[in-house]
Amino acid sequence: MPLIILSPLLLLLLAQIAFPDLALFSLLPFPQTGYIALASIGLLSLLMRQTEWFYWLALLATYLWLTQNTAATSELPLLPLLCALLMLLLALIPKPSPLKPSGLALLLAGPLLLMLGQYLPLAAALQRADLPAVVLQAPVSGSSLTWLHGWCFSILAGLWLIAINLKPRKAAYWGEFAIFLALVLDLALPASTALANWPLVAACLAILLALAFQMLHLAYIDELTQLPQRRALMAHLNRLGRNSAVCMLDVDHFKKFNDTYGHDVGDQVLKLLGSILGKVKGLTAYRYGGEEFTLVFGHNKKALLEEKLEEVRLAVAEYPLVIRNDNRPKDSSSGKKARGSSGAEKTVNVTISLGCCVKQKGETPMQLLKRADEALYAAKKAGRNTFVLKI
Template sequence: MSLARLMLILPLLLCLILFATGVPRMAGWVADSGTLLVVVLGAGGALLLVLAQVFNQGRIGHMALLVLASFALQHYGLPAPGVAYSGPAYWLLFWLALLLPLNIVLIRWLPEYRPWSVGALSWPVLLLVQLVLVWAVPRSPLFVDAYSWVQSWQLQAGGGGLPLPAWMSATLAAGILLTRLPRQPDTVLAMLGVLLLQALAFYFAASAGAPLLAALLSLLLLLVALLIHNHQLAFVDELTGIPGRRALLNDLRHRHGRYTLVMADIDHFKSFNDTHGHDVGDDVLRLVASQLRLVGGGGKAFRYGGEEFTLVFGSDDLKEVTAEVDRLRESIAVYPLVVRNKAGRPADNRSGKQQRGRQPKDKVLHVTMSFGVALRQPGEESEMLMKRADKALYKAKQNGRNRVERAR
């Protein structure tokens, strides 16, 4: 499980636990500070919308808007806790519980825009249309037939529970969100968390403060997702999935005492791009990163830039670190990189049978790396340490490449 995924799953579970433990206490909190909590919710939602605009996170902004709209409709459109739902109130709760999960799925698959850009306005307009229809239908002659259908899904006794169509909508939405989860699932997992919290809010709609608590926790979860996403953008290399140069500099800034730094460079990387294309060059970078990620001895891998990588070890045992680096060098050198023959692939099974045995085989390439190892001296700045490691790397290349050299 990736760190980004774990960083969001834990807050998601925490929010669900807080909701379960907080609902019984919300009646007292609402009685004492209900207005203040609503103000906090509105301010938090506005702040999240601004941050989403600044950081180009349209989905986060749309989700915040959906949470605020859902709470406002529940807060001002539903009766006080303990009052049975009927007529327009039941109609509103039914369609809220049915449509909200479907809107979350729609936000998930819409293109990423800034929340208030022209391209992003399609969803708020659609949301407004839904609100107008939900408000207008009970006031039209069609209300009698439509309400009869809604009434057939009457809530359980006492107003608790969700109608079957709402259960089906929430289940379908959760399944769609989890299907083909992206490599960086921060926003999608936050959407799933909001879906679960809002479903619980509808289920406990008769409990005082349940919609307010669900809305507050939903905005908190969306804020966490926004922070995680921007942390990934700032500190994780998108191509290789390992920490990037900014993360390296931040790591070195907080290291003190003696440690070992290794500069590494892919041998003849330009020839891979020139001969096989940039796609193969990207595959080479991913392959190297996947092997460097397995570094032992307490080491940590970073992509410094281009075809250069950096390893940082907390150990000052130069002999032990050099042995681990040499093991990595050898594992990379023997690892086969298969270059698929895409141009010669048959269009269908029949063509494949005719061409079988006559197509050129896929190429198998091998990548090598050179390494320069430097042990930090007392009081030495990280910039000077990196220069010494870089000189050792240059020496490794001069001495034939695919080797490890120590700095003086």
């Protein structure tokens, strides 16, 4: 669960509040330890080819540097707001590799904007307290977080959470959000020796967890269908209970489909199939490889299995696939022919065949898969768009 990424913030905060005498992070030489932590995570991100974290590390390092070199954060009223805004923008934009010229420019732009932002007239206005005094007051005494920060952060957090929920769930988004929360908490907590440094440490741990999730995702999740792939299937089959069943399924006449509509459209079909299978309750779906998928059931009840296999078959067969032929030639007569009279879109249906078998006593995962494959072959021979269940 990507939400686990937020746990270091909470756990470290609780630990620091519950055991202030422990003063875990006040024993560390800061900011040096902070810079070392950020540099180590940068190195790890590079090794793991997840270089988009460089942008975040650069922002965090600049924030740390600016706060360490200013007597009080209140002297930099715009810094947290600007930092949070830049973080949100960074979370929303597609990020090139920082090793490319455009990426390098973006990498430098964040810290530069953060530093130059302190000279904006707005910063001076905030310092002169042109706003009603209460707006610039801190809700908690000793805290650097003013009501103004609080309101702005609430709006930014709301926008951020909406953005996260609109995107497909990904660990990195929660890692980025954890960095934002660490920034808010850094300001909100009254400056004290016991609590002073933990938000940065928590942000670093959140990035480490996000990196671990990203690696797990790369190792276990198929890029195209977003389903767990064969490595995850084999791990599941190795710990499969006695009462279980396995089903192999594949798209009917997929070669012909690819030949007719192109490999890209074929990929879209597999993607859609992954999304349909992933939503079916009562089974775990895997992409076995190519156009083959595997379903694993945690029971061996004949009636329930038949019901589920039919549900899956129907869900695919009845799904109207809208095909946009974007690659067709624009002016040639062959292009006109390809577009046809009904325009650029066409609706087609694909069907699948399913072969399922119940696990036998002492059967190995490979033997079980082989029998499911034989059942799939039987379904193909029976005319396709059907299932065969072997009890």
